Amino acid sequence: MAERDNSLKILSENRQAGHNYFLLDRFEAGMVLTGTEVKAAKDNKIQLKEAYGAVLGDEAWLVNAHISQYSHGNRENHPPVRNRKLLLHRREIDKLLVQTRDKGLQLIPTKIYLKNGKIKCELALAKGKKLHDKRETERKRTAEDEARATEFLRDRQFIDLLEAAPNRLTTDQLTGLLRPLPPRLYSVASSRAAVGEEAHLLIGAVRWHSHGRVRHGVASVDVAERRGPGSTLPVYVKPNPHFRLPANPDTPIIMIGPGTGVAPFRAFLQQREAAGARGRNWLFFGARRFTHDFLYQLEWQDWLQSGVLNRIDLAFSRDQRSKIYVQHRMWEARRDVFRWLEEGATVYVCGDAKAMAKDVHATLLRVIADQSGRGEGGAAGYLRDAQRAGRYLRDVY
Ligand SMILES: Cc1cc2nc3c(=O)[nH]c(=O)nc-3n(C[C@H](O)[C@H](O)[C@H](O)COP(=O)(O)OP(=O)(O)OC[C@H]3O[C@@H](n4cnc5c(N)ncnc54)[C@H](O)[C@@H]3O)c2cc1C
Ligand SMILES: NC(=O)c1ccc[n+]([C@@H]2O[C@H](COP(=O)([O-])OP(=O)(O)OC[C@H]3O[C@@H](n4cnc5c(N)ncnc54)[C@H](OP(=O)(O)O)[C@@H]3O)[C@@H](O)[C@H]2O)c1
Numbered sequence: 118m119a120e121r122d123n124s125l126k127i128l129s130e131n132r133q134a135g136h137n138y139f140l141l142d143r144f145e146a147g148m149v150l151t152g153t154e155v156k157a158a159k160d161n162k163i164q165l166k167e168a169y170g171a172v173l174g175d176e177a178w179l180v181n182a183h184i185s186q187y188s189h190g191n192r193e194n195h196p197p198v199r200n201r202k203l204l205l206h207r208r209e210i211d212k213l214l215v216q217t218r219d220k221g222l223q224l225i226p227t228k229i230y231l232k233n234g235k236i237k238c239e240l241a242l243a244k245g246k247k248l249h250d251k252r253e254t255e256r257k258r259t260a261e262d263e264a265r266a267t268e269f270l271r272d273r274q275f276i277d278l279l280e281a282a283p284n285r286l287t288t289d290q291l292t293g294l295l296r297p298l299p300p301r302l303y304s305v306a307s308s309r310a311a312v313g314e315e316a317h318l319l320i321g322a323v324r325w326h327s328h329g330r331v332r333h334g335v336a337s338v339d340v341a342e343r344r345g346p347g348s349t350l351p352v353y354v355k356p357n358p359h360f361r362l363p364a365n366p367d368t369p370i371i372m373i374g375p376g377t378g379v380a381p382f383r384a385f386l387q388q389r390e391a392a393g394a395r396g397r398n399w400l401f402f403g404a405r406r407f408t409h410d411f412l413y414q415l416e417w418q419d420w421l422q423s424g425v426l427n428r429i430d431l432a433f434s435r436d437q438r439s440k441i442y443v444q445h446r447m448w449e450a451r452r453d454v455f456r457w458l459e460e461g462a463t464v465y466v467c468g469d470a471k472a473m474a475k476d477v478h479a480t481l482l483r484v485i486a487d488q489s490g491r492g493e494g495g496a497a498g499y500l501r502d503a504q505r506a507g508r509y510l511r512d513v514y
Contacts (some may be wrong), residue, residue, distance in 0.1 A: 378468020
């Protein structure tokens with residue numbers, strides 16, 4: 118006796134069906150397909166295109182089936198085969214009759230497959246065609262184009278665009294495509310009380326690699342590489358009334374400023390020194406390497422010696438295998454950080470907004486929760502109150 122083949126092999130799938138119709142019930146129908154068609158089916162090369170099921174009289178039919186032995190069969194080259202009678206169970210036909218005729222539903226063939234050695238067809242009961250709104254399609258296409266453009270532009274610059282789409286442009290056309298260079302902001306790193314009519318800036322040269330090129334920050338590298346002594350630049354002053362020393366010179370301050378974020382704190386200390394302010398000053402500074410990036414090192418050391426700076430905690434991130442950041446130093450010093458807070462210290466944070474400021478904020482919350490015993494909710498309230506009272510100030514970018 119021949120062995121029964123229980124496998125199920127999909128020969129053809131109408132992938133558009135679910136896209137174009139609201140499909141409800143599905144039915145299995147047997148089809149009478151023999152000879153060469155079955156052979157082709159075994160090669161998984163049968164295609165079903167634009168066929169529909171219909172209940173004609175008391176029988177279910179597969180009408181207009183386009184069965185091709187090529188996987189990309191073109192309708193024009195392969196005319197529809199004879200309509201096929203679908204051997205559905207009698208009760209199912211009755212059900213289909215009621216559902217299709219009385220409720221205006223349609224039958225859509227969704228699959229042809231080989232089951233137990235027989236060709237079967239899956240018919241789905243469909244509720245009308247989905248209307249594809251042209252405007253919706255257009256909107257989708259625009260959104261897709263924009264997403265692709267954003268993806269292309271990520272980490273690329275105007276020069277990459279010119280390279281990708283070379284074009285002869287006149288000077289006017291070229292400049293017409295560019296927006297005016299927006300200004301860059303830099304914290305003033307000095308106090309007039311100490312340096313008179315000067316303003317010192319601390320500018321970190323921004324350089325990175327992307328898409329096979331070395332990239333340069335426009336303004337910072339302009340200053341670092343192209344300008345020399347005697348060069349001039351157009352500048353303006355943008356006051357920041359929210360990031361100032363406390364009005365009371367006796368108020369202790371904790372300054373957290375990794376990298377170029379340390380700039381305003383140099384100005385703060387110059388100011389406090391010049392004014393003879395008695396408030397205590399504590400700096401958390403972080404940079405990549407002690408030898409290369411310890412910004413204003415000698416000045417902090419002088420201030421430590423003279424007592425203007427009471428404490429400095431340093432975090433050089435790349436001097437050892439694992440990263441050490443300012444927030445790690447804050448956590449180590451949590452008892453004192455909280456004591457200073459309780460004594461009315463104002464906390465300042467300056468520098469990177471993307472990661473540093475968030476991590477420092479989270480650490481402050483952890484420190485307060487740990488030291489006050491008030492838990493997370495209490496710590497959040499404590500820091501919010503400090504913020505409202507102008508004792509937790511941030512200048513992050
Ligand atoms: C209030 C405020 C105060 C500031 N204070 C100071 C300060 O005291 N000192 C200081 O140095 N800066 C400071 N900045 C930052 C400064 O304004 C400039 O943003 C910075 O110098 C870069 O400008 P740029 O023209 O050199 O770079 P741009 O030509 O503007 O390029 C910067 C852009 O390059 C991209 N980029 C940068 N690095 C990478 C990377 N690794 N990978 C991929 N893309 C990257 C980013 O898209 C970034 O927006 C401050 C910013 C603000 C808002
Ligand atoms: N030698 C150089 O060429 C050089 C040196 C300094 C700065 N710069 C450039 O100058 C620009 C400004 O630099 P910057 O000095 O302000 O910043 P920075 O050097 O990029 O960062 C300052 C310090 O903050 C650390 N840091 C990174 N993520 C942090 C986080 N989540 N929390 C706390 N600290 C974190 C950095 O460590 P890690 O970076 O080790 O993670 C580094 O030690 C940057 O674009 C930078 O590329 C170049």
